[in-house]
Amino acid sequence: MPPRPRRAVRTLAWAGGAALLAAAVAAAALGLGGGGADPALATRTPPATATVTRTTLTDTETVDGTLGYGDTLTITGKSHGTITWLPDEGSTITRGHGVYSADADRRPLLYGTMPLYRTLEDGAEGEDVRLLERNLKALGYTGFDVDRTFTWATREAVEDWQDDLGLDVTGRVRPGDVVIADGPLRVARLKKTLGDSATGPVLTATGTTREVLVDLDVAQEHLVRKGMKATVELPDGTTVNGKVTSVGKVATETGNGADAATTVQVKVSVSGLRKSYDAAPVDVTIVSERRENVLAVPVGALLALSEGGYGVQVVEGSATRYVAVETGMFADGRVEVTGVREGMTVAVPK
Template identity: 50%
Template sequence: MKIKSLVGVVVVAAVAGLIALLNWPTSHTSDASVTEPKTGTVTKGTLADTKTVSGTLGYGSSTTLSSRVGGTLTALAEVGATVKRGQVLYRVDDQPVVLLQGTLPAYRALRPGVKGADVKQLEQNLKALGYTGFTVDETYSAATATVVKKWQKKLGLPKTGVVEPGRVVYAPGAVRIEARQAAVGDAAQPGQGVLKVSGTDRVVTVKLDVADQRLAKQGVKVKLTLPDGTVKQGTVKKVQTVVETGETGGNGDSTTKIEVTIALPPVTGLDSASVDTAFTASVRENVLTVPVAALLALAEGGYGVEVITPTGSHLIAVETGLFSNGRVEISGPEVTEGLTVGLPS
């Protein structure tokens, strides 16, 4: 009886082992070897070439005014003050140096018989200050000299009828005194910096890489986000190329940047601040786009995409348009909204 029982146990164990072997799951070889292809979809919508960079709210770039006459500085405009046409910037030996408006620097003495654009610029300023009795043209006439003497008397200058180049400073408009570079009592030497000035309007200044120059065109609108979350619309008013010199042991490399000046509506409560500046170079509406990763370089040139269907896949050639935010505009006779395309890994 004991031997028969032992045989029965062995038989049962063997059968159980066979059943377990037959029921062992076939997927034990590893699920990782079976991967689904990555795909994207052709979608229709608006594609915009945009970029947000940090800008600085302030009064724009500054300029240093240098003295062109020698003597002793006896007065300087206050820091933060606004100096307008006809007003005094500083005094040397108690004689004023006056701000006038224009883009042509004073480079010579103006007296009767002199002709040129600088004469007309001076006469335009005299007229704007309310003086009459002369003709605004490019000729410094006796009538002009008579008016200049009246102007000099009002300023407390000797009535010579001659305007020396160091007595006036020309700027495109009113200026804001950003800093003093000398003090009252200092000796004024020709070429010595006296005041640092800027414009009077609040602006946002942004420096872009040369590769992003397409973003900034004069007159275009930009979105400005202030530190408190307030959003304002600005307008690009000036675009210029500047060269920044790095200082590494005195021998830094130079970097070319695109400096963009943006006008904005009045801002209160902020003297200077960092501002998020969103540029939009171009917008394409109702266009078909795919992820940039879907593009394939074709042997014959150009680009194509792999179209995935339930029965397989095939390549189609496409024309590319705007690239933005990881997507690209595509077109072609076989491109339709909703197509599934492959995304090569």
């Protein structure tokens, strides 16, 4: 699939608002005659009107992202021998199943975050023992306590496990006997072929859940937070729901010269995907601000006042008057205002 042209970060809420506001400022300034409580009434009905409504205004940011399976992990062989079996690229490997084989012995996957760095056997104590025992229990082996101590009961469970896998029954586990990852793996790319040495990088893998990675400019970092909802637009124009799952703490500088940028990585989970994209460029729209239960009028209803600030032309039957307003948030061509009542009719100059 050829890459789509990328769009720069843009603020959707101001796309129409800024232009209309500029037009209002450029219009002839009006004065309220010192106080503006009840300026002279006009008798000509304006050509277009709108009603002051109570609503929710939403401000959004749209940024570029990449849909994929998250960060890539390199699986490295740590024992001598020859590669005799490899999984297919794109396949999924879960706890207890083989990641690859060396000398016809499977190297099963165990879940955890601590790599094995020593042989686990009778008398060993530590969190790596707890990791092994937790996995043995999840695989259905019993008769031992899940703790930090490798006991005779742990050894018997290891022997049963090794026998079930068709491995040499030793009752101990060496670092090269297993592969440790924090969850199920999806095979991304094979680094070895059958007959290669089992030492060194064997394959790369990712998690099994698709997510969107966004390199967010640090200037926009304040707009996002964990748990925030998002909308993800796919290459075919369809959209799916998303949610921010993490916001990076470390800024990274990329590019050179005029293309240099300082970014943090934002991860967005997605749901409702119906098409299988291994990787694809996407647009991520995030709700950066929301104002609920506010009064709003079209931005085009604002008029610049000669004494400063803004006002609106209130329509009352066949007459009109000008009322000063305070502006708040701009979004979707509307602006939050105070100084008028809900249900009032205001002119919208063309």
